[in-house]
Amino acid sequence: MRASRLVTLLLLLQNRGRMTARQLAEELEVSVRTVYRDVEALSAAGIPLYGDAGHAGGYRLVDGYRTRLTGLTADEAQAAFLAALPGTAAELGLGEALATAQLKLRAALPAELREHAGRIQERFLLDAPGWYGDGDRTPHLAAVATAVWARRAVVLRYRRWRAPEEIERRVEPYGLVLKAGRWYLVAAGPSGVRTYRVDQIDELRPLDEEFAIPDGFGLAAYWDSYLADFRARLHTGEAVVRLTEEGARRLGVPHGGGEWTEARVPIESLDHAHQEFLRLGTDVEVIAPAELRDRVAETVRVLAARYTRSSCGAVR
Known part of the structure; x- marks a missing residue:
């Protein structure tokens, strides 16, 4: 373990430059005293590193020194x-x-x-987009990425689903996220940090304005929070259903044994739930809410009548 830690310490200094003993200790998840011992061991092995005293001090490698050791397993x-x-x-x-x-x-x-x-x-081959699509056209992706790298503000002309359907907005691009084959831009604007689909950008104009990301902002943490909020807003209701073993498997809920099991499942809306439960065919029975049960029952009656007429009039 110590040999691996020494390699990691060396690579940290090579990649990041000067680091304090406390910073190294946090990265390596050891005590500051252990860092002191590791630094002494590296120095004794001939690694040209030295420490600067004072508030802005720390350890760093001699300028120009780079190890050929990758440390890769x-x-x-x-x-x-x-x-x-x-x-x-x-x-x-x-x-x-x-x-x-x-x-x-x-x-x-x-x-x-x-x-x-x-x-x-x-x-192994990684293919991110889903089956039923060729991926979104993102003609402005490279320009967005450039703005993210350079920390430069941009003006977006953007299409959205609610009114006004088209907006123009100055934003500060914090980062890009690839989710299920679709690119999203995380950027700060007049209303705070928001998420924009890159394929919905109609026009992008780069500005000669630099910006700084606020201390404490983390792209991964923001995205986790965004997804949690999205799911909370998505599933605003609940349905009670009876499921066969196959229906429970397809819906991803536990089956309690026996021919049928009852479950409570979150739903996005009555329209969406109506379509999703119809996909399960005879493996589901909707119990509640009553409006959803009535809509499913009416759809089944219409389909039964249609197929009955089609059967009677079919050429044999």
Whole structure:
């Protein structure tokens, strides 16, 4: 464990520059005293690092020093190549850079790890978009990504589902999220931090205005909060249903045994629930709310009458 920690400490200093003992301790999840001992061990091994005293001090490597040690295990090397999405990188204008980076990483790996990485690319393919779509056209994605990288404000002309359907807004792009094959921009605007679908951007005008992301903002934390709020708003009601074992499996709820089981399930709206429960056919019976049960029953009556007429008039 200590050897792995020493490698991690060295790579942290190489990638981030000066870091205090406390910062290193937090990253490595050890005590400050342990960091002191590890630094002494690296110095004794001939690693050219030194510490600066004072409030703005810390440890850093001698300028120009870089280790050739990657510290990658076989699993880490596999993960690095598995995480690389060529289509995504190409959309962001980084396709060539990704290919070059993979070549450099492969060249730096020992022969055994190169073989592991090669097998990953031969045997696994990540395809983010869903089955029933070719992915959204995002002509402004590269420009959005550039603004995110450069921390430059932009003016968006944006289409949305509610009135006014088209808006123009100055925003500060904080980050991009790829969710199920669709790109979302997280940006600060007049109403605070909001989420915008990149494929709904009709026009983008970059501005020569830099901005700083507020302290404490984290893209991953914001996205988790956004998804939680989205789900809370999505499922605003509840339905009581009886399900066969197959219906419970398809709906993703536990089955209590026996021929039927009763369950309470969240629903987005009566319209949406009506369509979703009809998909389950004879594997579901809606108990409540009464309005939803009546709508399903009426649909079944209409279908039964239609198929009865079709059967009587069919040519045999």
